Amino acid sequence: MLGGLTVGYGAFASYAIRFLYPANVGKSIWQFVCTLDQLKVNESMAFTMPSGAKVVVARQAEGDSAEAFIALSSVCPHLGCKVHWEAVNDRFFCPCHNGAFDAQGAPTEGPPASANQYLTRFPLSVEGNLLLIEVPVNAVTVPDAGGTA
Numbered sequence: 354m355l356g357g358l359t360v361g362y363g364a365f366a367s368y369a370i371r372f373l374y375p376a377n378v379g380k381s382i383w384q385f386v387c388t389l390d391q392l393k394v395n396e397s398m399a400f401t402m403p404s405g406a407k408v409v410v411a412r413q414a415e416g417d418s419a420e421a422f423i424a425l426s427s428v429c430p431h432l433g434c435k436v437h438w439e440a441v442n443d444r445f446f447c448p449c450h451n452g453a454f455d456a457q458g459a460p461t462e463g464p465p466a467s468a469n470q471y472l473t474r475f476p477l478s479v480e481g482n483l484l485l486i487e488v489p490v491n492a493v494t495v496p497d498a499g500g501t502a
């Protein structure tokens with residue numbers, strides 16, 4: 354009986370520790386966005402993170418390093434309208450209330466500037482000819498390999 358209690362409490366403690374300290378908290382992976390040649394200088398594209406977060410990825414300079422690109426939330430921090438890259442004006446713009454952000458996502462005009470609201474920035478990296486974005490592991494879902502029909 355003592356052995357059974359020890360095993361039972363041990364299993365309970367193991368589950369409790371895994372619940373309190375999940376292994377994937379704070380970990381991230383790099384997810385494919387596009388090939389480098391798919392974005393020309395001053396072009397942008399919409400990207401959806403596995404979490405559902407909407408991102409605008411823009412190429413702001415020549416070169417094949419991650420510094421030539423930027424990934425910012427395309428959701429305006431004011432009231433949530435869609436922000437887009439305006440290469441001509443070298444800024445991100447929100448048409449709802451004329452909110453504007455500089456090329457790095459800092460607020461410059463409109464309500465976001467008044468409230469000092471920045472666009473959230475996502476880290477990018479380049480691997481060969483691939484542009485990658487950092488994604489938290491807990492936002493990635495793994496498809497069920499078993500499959501049920």
Ligand code: FES
Nearest residue numbers: 429431432447452
């Ligand atoms: S929602 Fe973007 S400026 Fe108001």
